[in-house]
Amino acid sequence: MAGHSTAAAAHAGNNPFLKTVAALSTLAGWLSAAMIVVAVGITCQMIVIRFVLNGSTVWQTEAVIYLMVAATLIGLPYVQRLRGHVNVDLIPLSLAPRARKVLAVITLGLSIAIVAVMVYYGYDYWHFAWSRGWTSDTVWAVRLWIPYLAIPVGFGLLLLQLIADLVAVLTGVDKPFGLEDV
Amino acid sequence: TELRLSHQWSNNDVRHKVAQIVADEVAAAGVDLDIKIFGSSSLFKAREQYKPLSRGQLDMTVLPLSYAGGQQPAYNLTLMPGLVKNHDHAARLSDSPFMEALEAKMAEDDVMVLVHGYLAGGFAGKDKCITKPEDVAGLQTRAAGKAFEQMLAGAGASIASMASSEVYNAMQTGVLDAVNTSSSSFVSYRIFEQVKCYTPAGDVALWFMYQPLLMNKSTFEGLTQEQQDALMAASEKAQAFYLDEAKKEDAASVEVFEKAGVEIANMSDADFKAWQDLARETSYAAFVADVPDGQELLDMALAVE
Amino acid sequence: MDPLVLGALVALATIAVLFSGVSVAIGLLIVSAGFLIVFDGMRSLELLPEIFFGKLDNFALLSIPMFIIMGASIASTRAGADLYEALERWLTRIPGGLVISNLGACALFAAMSGSSPATCAAIGKMGIPEMRKRGYPDGVAAGSIAAGGTLGILIPPSVTMIVYGIATETSIGRLFLAGVIPGFLLVALFMAWSLYSTWRSGDTTRLGSGSYTWRERFEILPRVVPFLLIILGVLYAMYGGIATPSETAAVGALLCLLIAVIIYKLWSPRALWDVLRDSTRESVMILFIIAAAGVFSYMLSSLFITQSIAEWIGTLDVNRWVLMGAVNVFLLVAGFFLPPVAVILMAAPILLPIITTAGFDPIWFAVVLTINMEIGLISPPVGLNLYVINGIAPDIKLKTILTGSLPFVGCMVLAIILLCLFPGLATWLPEAVMGEAF
Ligand code: NA
Numbered sequence: 014m015a016g017h018s019t020a021a022a023a024h025a026g027n028n029p030f031l032k033t034v035a036a037l038s039t040l041a042g043w044l045s046a047a048m049i050v051v052a053v054g055i056t057c058q059m060i061v062i063r064f065v066l067n068g069s070t071v072w073q074t075e076a077v078i079y080l081m082v083a084a085t086l087i088g089l090p091y092v093q094r095l096r097g098h099v100n101v102d103l104i105p106l107s108l109a110p111r112a113r114k115v116l117a118v119i120t121l122g123l124s125i126a127i128v129a130v131m132v133y134y135g136y137d138y139w140h141f142a143w144s145r146g147w148t149s150d151t152v153w154a155v156r157l158w159i160p161y162l163a164i165p166v167g168f169g170l171l172l173l174q175l176i177a178d179l180v181a182v183l184t185g186v187d188k189p190f191g192l193e194d195v
Numbered sequence: 196t197e198l199r200l201s202h203q204w205s206n207n208d209v210r211h212k213v214a215q216i217v218a219d220e221v222a223a224a225g226v227d228l229d230i231k232i233f234g235s236s237s238l239f240k241a242r243e244q245y246k247p248l249s250r251g252q253l254d255m256t257v258l259p260l261s262y263a264g265g266q267q268p269a270y271n272l273t274l275m276p277g278l279v280k281n282h283d284h285a286a287r288l289s290d291s292p293f294m295e296a297l298e299a300k301m302a303e304d305d306v307m308v309l310v311h312g313y314l315a316g317g318f319a320g321k322d323k324c325i326t327k328p329e330d331v332a333g334l335q336t337r338a339a340g341k342a343f344e345q346m347l348a349g350a351g352a353s354i355a356s357m358a359s360s361e362v363y364n365a366m367q368t369g370v371l372d373a374v375n376t377s378s379s380s381f382v383s384y385r386i387f388e389q390v391k392c393y394t395p396a397g398d399v400a401l402w403f404m405y406q407p408l409l410m411n412k413s414t415f416e417g418l419t420q421e422q423q424d425a426l427m428a429a430s431e432k433a434q435a436f437y438l439d440e441a442k443k444e445d446a447a448s449v450e451v452f453e454k455a456g457v458e459i460a461n462m463s464d465a466d467f468k469a470w471q472d473l474a475r476e477t478s479y480a481a482f483v484a485d486v487p488d489g490q491e492l493l494d495m496a497l498a499v500e
Numbered sequence: 501m502d503p504l505v506l507g508a509l510v511a512l513a514t515i516a517v518l519f520s521g522v523s524v525a526i527g528l529l530i531v532s533a534g535f536l537i538v539f540d541g542m543r544s545l546e547l548l549p550e551i552f553f554g555k556l557d558n559f560a561l562l563s564i565p566m567f568i569i570m571g572a573s574i575a576s577t578r579a580g581a582d583l584y585e586a587l588e589r590w591l592t593r594i595p596g597g598l599v600i601s602n603l604g605a606c607a608l609f610a611a612m613s614g615s616s617p618a619t620c621a622a623i624g625k626m627g628i629p630e631m632r633k634r635g636y637p638d639g640v641a642a643g644s645i646a647a648g649g650t651l652g653i654l655i656p657p658s659v660t661m662i663v664y665g666i667a668t669e670t671s672i673g674r675l676f677l678a679g680v681i682p683g684f685l686l687v688a689l690f691m692a693w694s695l696y697s698t699w700r701s702g703d704t705t706r707l708g709s710g711s712y713t714w715r716e717r718f719e720i721l722p723r724v725v726p727f728l729l730i731i732l733g734v735l736y737a738m739y740g741g742i743a744t745p746s747e748t749a750a751v752g753a754l755l756c757l758l759i760a761v762i763i764y765k766l767w768s769p770r771a772l773w774d775v776l777r778d779s780t781r782e783s784v785m786i787l788f789i790i791a792a793a794g795v796f797s798y799m800l801s802s803l804f805i806t807q808s809i810a811e812w813i814g815t816l817d818v819n820r821w822v823l824m825g826a827v828n829v830f831l832l833v834a835g836f837f838l839p840p841v842a843v844i845l846m847a848a849p850i851l852l853p854i855i856t857t858a859g860f861d862p863i864w865f866a867v868v869l870t871i872n873m874e875i876g877l878i879s880p881p882v883g884l885n886l887y888v889i890n891g892i893a894p895d896i897k898l899k900t901i902l903t904g905s906l907p908f909v910g911c912m913v914l915a916i917i918l919l920c921l922f923p924g925l926a927t928w929l930p931e932a933v934m935g936e937a938f
């Protein structure tokens with residue numbers, strides 16, 4: 014079993030690139046946690062306004078939704094760094110060290126490719142919303158480029174973290190799949 | 196050629212039937228055109244259909260046009276209180292310079308209309324009837340549409356925003372006191388089980404929503420002449436059906452509510468006038484302030500007899 | 501290509517990709533993108549970020565991190581230990597009393613947490629070492645906590661029920677209520693098994709060693725009161741007309757954080773950050789899978805696979821219970837490999853039409869599905885609760901944990917059978933509280 018429960022972060026060693034990326038991911042994690050906390054606060058405020066003061070609650074639902082989406086996207090690199098994204102490590106566990114390393118390089122390569130696609134088209138989508146001046150169809154009318162910005166930024170940071178993970182495996186700073194030798 | 200049509204409704208909804216008629220008629224015409232329908236939001240979520248439609252990633256959709264009000268603010272006129280009086284008036288609006296102006300906006304997004312159609316709706320109150328503006332003061336209300344929220348807030352209602360799927364429970368537990376939505380949603384979400392009084396769309400109605408069958412314009416223009424003709428012929432047939440069924444839906448919803456023992460209230464002409472005056476100060480004013488050519492469009496709509 | 505053949509190809513590709521060790525969410529994105537490129541063209545890639553964002557654009561998802569925070573904040577205090585100690589002081593006379601009080605504590609904790617790993621960790625941190633100290637076999641100690649922890653997603657609130665409610669547009673309030681009686685039923689079955697196995701082991705003198713005075717027993721009760729208040733407060737907010745279920749989650753999270761800070765003096769920024777970090781990690785992990793599974797189901801739908809499978813099964817002329825049996829086997833196998841939310845999101849759009857056409861109640865099915873997912877939580881290779889136990893007691897061998905939890909898996913299978921025989925176990929309470937379903 015991999016150490017999913019012990020929050021064993023990926024190792025960065027003394028490599029300045031790895032350390033920078035690790036710092037960025039951690040910062041993103043703080044931001045993500047902060048957004049979740051703000052969402053809790055806004056929801057409670059909404060209940061008070063509606064139930065206690067019988068007032069209108071026009072913007073809260075939307076604000077909370079966008080905060081949660083952004084918290085998820087911005088949180089991706091941090092959770093990747095903590096190795097918190099679950100995987101099935103049955104095959105990697107059963108492989109010899111060399112084969113395991115090769116498999117790790119392949120899976121990280123594929124992950125980098127798909128996340129790069131998300132960054133590219135996420136930027137495209139964000140830019141479309143920005144240049145067309147799209148807003149949400151509510152009274153609050155949020156300019157949509159603001160929440161959409163989380164797509165290229167979140168996936169961009171995840172891309173960096175995945176590249177760092179690949180570099181760490183290739184340079185031997187970190188073990189493939191974070192698995193300690195059995 | 197295969198075209199993909201996406202919508203959010205179940206198979207027995209009138210809007211699905213409209214799509215199905217177009218698909219069947221086109222297939223019967225034998226012009227090598229196959230329309231594949233993805234219903235019940237199985238491809239795109241309701242509010243996420245317009246963007247792929249306008250970028251040519253989706254070919255057709257049946258959509259409340261006001262969902263795209265964030266992309267083209269002019270569309271907010273298609274869900275504006277008191278602008279449409281009844282179904283026949285709605286049909287005249289669909290065939291007016293006002294609609295032509297809207298279709299010009301759609302063309303900017305590479306979108307065109309195949310089938311025009313409006314559906315009506317009303318109000319339901321948990322504890323009392325809602326016919327005039329004074330009735331909603333202080334009530335927690337969920338309205339369908341931005342312009343209605345503005346008008347109801349102007350009448351002193353408190354606006355609660357939530358997903359339509361939450362409305363039933365919110366009414367039951369008392370989070371909500373009143374709700375404003377389409378006749379068919381009142382029935383499909385079984386709101387009649389939770390309310391005391393229903394104000395349906397009758398001879399006059401406040402709530403009309405434009406829900407056309409749209410198509411990507413470039414995709415349409417890329418079809419052969421026979422295919423285009425077949426689509427237009429099918430659409431004409433579907434449009435006649437749509438208008439008939441839209442009229443029937445209001446009566447059908449009244450029947451369901453009556454059967455459930457819910458009181459039925461009617462909006463008088465004076466009530467309608469009071470709402471419209473209120474709308475003029477609130478939602479119309481906000482619309483005109485928001486949209487550069489808003490006043491012009493609004494006047495065009497109001498000019499339709 | 502025939503959509504059914506295509507479906508089989510997708511299934512094979514998904515298995516191959518997920519077994520490569522790539523993270524589940526990214527794996528789902530890779531498979532989706534691959535099939536979309538081949539069968540829908542390169543341009544379909546443009547849509548991926550939009551669909552990904554769209555799946556997260558849902559208010560009800562808010563409750564997932566909230567119900568996780570509830571669990572995590574309480575778990576980081578002595579609360580779990582208090583709960584479990586209170587139960588223990590009252591139950592020592594019974595042979596196997598300690599394992600029973602652990603199971604009871606898991607059930608109580610499950611009523612405050614929406615997630616299973618959180619429940620497992622909260623009670624297990626104290627419960628497992630204590631049981632081992634008092635001579636319970638490692639297998640019983642680890643197995644009971646692993647299994648008791650799974651109650652986190654059956655007894656409301658429940659993260660998986662929320663996901664099911666969103667995917668199938670079923671009332672979350674009703675789903676929560678549906679889990680209550682089956683939850684108690686499972687606790688009872690777990691306890692019955694523990695009693696029986698302890699009694700059979702014969703050495704009851706060692707197992708019931710602690711003894712407490714009445715004074716000690718009453719002394720600890722006040723420490724349990726805050727939790728009962730949280731549970732009652734959340735229930736009242738949810739069913740008393742104050743807020744919708746998803747909004748209630750935020751109230752619960754705030755209450756739990758406040759209790760952790762005020763009563764349990766969880767003041768240091770470090771400790772608070774630990775709570776937030778763990779909650780963020782679990783929430784983001786789940787939400788990433790939800791969004792990626794959304795892209796996956798877009799791919800299935802776009803290639804007409806979902807629709808074709810549903811149609812195909814509709815044409816099969818089989819007994820509805822044979823169908824239900826097959827569905828259960830499928831869920832069980834999927835649960836071995838995938839975390840619950842991924843299974844629910846990928847399977848619900850395909851299974852639900854089949855289930856309702858065959859005349860099964862979607863609320864009842866949610867409970868059956870949840871118990872299947874509970875089994876998956878304590879089975880390898882992806883058993884989140886196993887990881888948690890492994891973190892608490894690294895010296896207990898995986899094999900020991902597994903053999904220890906096997907009888908509890910038996911209890912879960914029995915519960916599914918009972919639910920099939922008496923569907924009212926799941927459907928009665930929601931109907932009694934919220935009226936006839938539709
Ligand atoms: Na729970």
Ligand code: NA
Pocket residue numbers: 835836837838875876877878879880881882883884
């Ligand atoms: Na498993």
